Amino acid sequence: MVGMTTTAAPATTAPVVGFDQVTKTYGSVRAVDGLSLRLYPGETVALLGPNGAGKSTTLDLLLGLKPADSGAVSLFGTGPREAIVAGRVGAMLQSGGLMDGVTVAELVRLACSLHPRPYPVSDVLARAGIAQIADRKVDKLSGGQAQRVRFALATAGDSDLIILDEPTTGMDVTARQAFWATMREQADQGRTVLFATHYLEEADAIADRVLVLHRGRLLADGTAAEIKAKAGARRVSFDLEGEVDETALRGLPFLTSLTVSNSGSAAGSGQTVRIQSTDADATVHALYGLGVYPRNLEVAGLGLEQAFVAITAAEEAKQS
Numbered sequence: 001m002v003g004m005t006t007t008a009a010p011a012t013t014a015p016v017v018g019f020d021q022v023t024k025t026y027g028s029v030r031a032v033d034g035l036s037l038r039l040y041p042g043e044t045v046a047l048l049g050p051n052g053a054g055k056s057t058t059l060d061l062l063l064g065l066k067p068a069d070s071g072a073v074s075l076f077g078t079g080p081r082e083a084i085v086a087g088r089v090g091a092m093l094q095s096g097g098l099m100d101g102v103t104v105a106e107l108v109r110l111a112c113s114l115h116p117r118p119y120p121v122s123d124v125l126a127r128a129g130i131a132q133i134a135d136r137k138v139d140k141l142s143g144g145q146a147q148r149v150r151f152a153l154a155t156a157g158d159s160d161l162i163i164l165d166e167p168t169t170g171m172d173v174t175a176r177q178a179f180w181a182t183m184r185e186q187a188d189q190g191r192t193v194l195f196a197t198h199y200l201e202e203a204d205a206i207a208d209r210v211l212v213l214h215r216g217r218l219l220a221d222g223t224a225a226e227i228k229a230k231a232g233a234r235r236v237s238f239d240l241e242g243e244v245d246e247t248a249l250r251g252l253p254f255l256t257s258l259t260v261s262n263s264g265s266a267a268g269s270g271q272t273v274r275i276q277s278t279d280a281d282a283t284v285h286a287l288y289g290l291g292v293y294p295r296n297l298e299v300a301g302l303g304l305e306q307a308f309v310a311i312t313a314a315e316e317a318k319q320s
């Protein structure tokens, strides 16, 4: 694990969320497996993991929607139920939650009336970008509009912790940008935002802390930069003219992946080679040893998506 001490608030700050050795099983599946973690005020935390990694189960445990088999879950030093009744948590889950037959405004009004510290209904509608569809029945909404309504329900009042499960799925680009701008405001005001996502570019851009779950366990915990560094590989790309000897390239030392594609150059015969290497210096040195002349050579760190794939693939390989 990386970065446990770099992103967390000082040890004197009381955690917003505490998981201590939490396990949840479904039959033989360990959806959450001895998970321990702390989240602190003002953190924006992305929860990443492949399908079935345990992200939704973790959020359900956090919200008290499912009981843990063992271990302890705490919110603001109390149990999830007490924290939710006190209005300290706003949540936007993947599906469900929209009552058929009522209008958007009616549903938002209901959510506001249930919150101990509600915002004005008109503000909630405007912030979620749904004022113009306020009179529409919620069962007549598009997928993206329904997501905006869920977002409105999660921000109906002044909560200290906002939990979002794949919040931008189905939203168009404009809605996504507006959504994250609002979430940034919420975090800047000291709220903790925890979101599960499959959009790694969102995690990279938004989160100041990234958790990588795999088979119910925490594989990595740190800033996006730390996660990228943890993957321990770099990207090398270059163009080659003429026929490319892929077998020779595959023999390069420290190579973890290789793709060759047409470079689309006007000359027509060029190929672009993209490599991942755990020792880029040694790989490039050996590349020149092959007697080729690479053009446009670039060496860069991994993106968060590539780092995520590398970390989870390495774990899969270890376990198989």
Ligand SMILES: Nc1ncnc2c1ncn2[C@@H]1O[C@H](COP(=O)(O)OP(=O)(O)OP(=O)(O)O)[C@@H](O)[C@H]1O
Binding pocket: 026, 029, 030, 031, 049, 050, 051, 052, 053, 054, 055, 056, 057, 058
């Ligand atoms: N109600 C349930 N009954 C049985 N198994 C379940 C149940 N809910 C989840 N699981 C299993 O627990 C594991 C974790 O599921 P979970 O939904 O938490 O993962 P996830 O990381 O949110 O996945 P995804 O990215 O696909 O949404 C999976 O193997 C899943 O099949």
